[in-house]
Amino acid sequence: MNPIAIKLVAVIAVVAVVVAGLAIYFNNGSEDSSEKEYRIDGMLPVFGNANEDYVINSKDLDIIEKIIDKKEGFTLKEFPYADANNDGVVDTKDSEIVKKVINKEKTDVYIVNTNFDNSTYIDVVHWPCKAMASAGVSTLPMLYKCAGVLDFVKGMALSEPWNADPYMFPMLQDFKSLGPNMREFDVDKIRDLMKTDGIDCIVCVASLKANEETFKDMGLSIIRPACAAPTVDGYTSAMLLMGFIFDTPTKSLEVSEWFQKVKDQIDSKTKGVTKTRALPLTTSTSVNAPTSSYAQVLVTAGGTFPKEVLNSTASIAFGDWVYSMNDCDAIVSLYSGSSTNSWFGKDCDVSAYSQSILAYKDTKMFENNRVYIVAFDLPMPLKVAYTAVALYPTLFTEKWAEDLSQDFYDKFFGGNIKASEINVFLTTEEIKALAKA
Ligand SMILES: [Ca+2]
Numbered sequence: 001m002n003p004i005a006i007k008l009v010a011v012i013a014v015v016a017v018v019v020a021g022l023a024i025y026f027n028n029g030s031e032d033s034s035e036k037e038y039r040i041d042g043m044l045p046v047f048g049n050a051n052e053d054y055v056i057n058s059k060d061l062d063i064i065e066k067i068i069d070k071k072e073g074f075t076l077k078e079f080p081y082a083d084a085n086n087d088g089v090v091d092t093k094d095s096e097i098v099k100k101v102i103n104k105e106k107t108d109v110y111i112v113n114t115n116f117d118n119s120t121y122i123d124v125v126h127w128p129c130k131a132m133a134s135a136g137v138s139t140l141p142m143l144y145k146c147a148g149v150l151d152f153v154k155g156m157a158l159s160e161p162w163n164a165d166p167y168m169f170p171m172l173q174d175f176k177s178l179g180p181n182m183r184e185f186d187v188d189k190i191r192d193l194m195k196t197d198g199i200d201c202i203v204c205v206a207s208l209k210a211n212e213e214t215f216k217d218m219g220l221s222i223i224r225p226a227c228a229a230p231t232v233d234g235y236t237s238a239m240l241l242m243g244f245i246f247d248t249p250t251k252s253l254e255v256s257e258w259f260q261k262v263k264d265q266i267d268s269k270t271k272g273v274t275k276t277r278a279l280p281l282t283t284s285t286s287v288n289a290p291t292s293s294y295a296q297v298l299v300t301a302g303g304t305f306p307k308e309v310l311n312s313t314a315s316i317a318f319g320d321w322v323y324s325m326n327d328c329d330a331i332v333s334l335y336s337g338s339s340t341n342s343w344f345g346k347d348c349d350v351s352a353y354s355q356s357i358l359a360y361k362d363t364k365m366f367e368n369n370r371v372y373i374v375a376f377d378l379p380m381p382l383k384v385a386y387t388a389v390a391l392y393p394t395l396f397t398e399k400w401a402e403d404l405s406q407d408f409y410d411k412f413f414g415g416n417i418k419a420s421e422i423n424v425f426l427t428t429e430e431i432k433a434l435a436k437a
């Protein structure tokens with residue numbers, strides 16, 4: 001049977017169901033992700049996903065039809081994501097959209113976009129998308145790689161020096177910038193890329209300024225995934241959104257579930273254990289605000305913050321207070337690599353990080369052998385795993401994180417990375433050796 005015939009059968013089946021008023025199980029063709037059961041803290045942030053799980057499938061259609069039929073317990077209030085076209089009511093327009101998604105037909109869908117400050121808003125996407133222009137913010141390529149959508153990137157807005165890791169992203173090294181910097185796009189360059197590469201969406205994190213409406217008028221969809229989210233919930237939402245946008249959900253589901261399993265291991269091992277209080281650093285001279293995505297990695301890894309910084313919503317400059325802290329157990333420095341000194345290269349020169357040590361080498365945490373450097377550029381699930389090693393060295397070993405990393409690279413990055421050959425985590429011992437050198 002050819003694809004068109006299969007689609008026709010599916011449409012006829014839908015009609016038959018509406019007539020018979022029975023639930024139906026849809027076959028989504030070659031994609032089996034809607035049939036496998038997953039258990040993940042998080043959801044696909046797309047309207048039409050009425051049951052707020054990880055996919056849009058017949059279960060969502062079932063809920064929408066029950067709301068339309070006024071079945072007891074089925075209301076828009078109970079299922080806010082049932083309103084697929086975001087017009088405030090649930091009717092056949094919503095079921096039509098969900099049927100089109102299930103049958104992989106073009107339709108407009110409404111997604112939840114995340115702004116740079118983590119606030120969200122709803123926007124329309126002409127689904128499914130085929131190719132994207134991307135902002136050059138470093139967290140986006142890693143998001144694409146984890147979600148399995150890197151191949152859909154046809155161009156990027158870049159700032160000099162372009163910092164995409166050459167080991168992790170060789171395919172992104174030859175792009176000419178689509179705009180004046182990593183967050184902005186020139187209309188003419190985008191128009192050219194629409195012609196040459198068929199891009200139909202822009203994925204970004206920050207404001208596109210006045211250009212955003214122009215791009216929408218050109219027919220482009222604007223997508224803002226929560227690219228730095230350190231929680232399973234947030235990470236999953238970003239992963240699933242990217243998988244959904246390009247109608248390639250399987251890898252995004254697998255990677256989300258993988259992260260959930262790591263989080264479950266951390267939670268079960270740290271249950272009942274006094275939480276480690278740590279200072280989150282990314283640079284040598286300031287502490288990240290506990291509310292920031294950078295710092296929240298520590299919370300996902302089971303830690304908390306010392307009282308001196310606990311209530312701060314902005315980053316905090318280093319001062320004498322750091323050297324007189326009595327209630328801080330550890331320092332975790334999340335340190336970014338560079339294109340010329342990548343954490344993912346076997347030849348990574350870790351002495352580049354010795355400068356940051358000067359800031360904290362007179363602290364009690366350093367004296368107590370409780371400072372660590374974790375590669376900021378790691379995929380989020382691995383960053384969380386290594387942070388757990390730093391926070392709870394008696395519960396989690398570096399070998400545990402390394403074995404997890406190998407499993408992750410094998411499953412999601414094609415298996416050509418050897419976790420044992422790259423040095424993405426520095427213990428106090430290693431840091432002290434660096435400080436002496
Ligand atoms: Ca669903």
Ligand SMILES: [Ca+2]
Pocket residue numbers: 082083084085086087088089090091093094
């Ligand atoms: Ca509606």
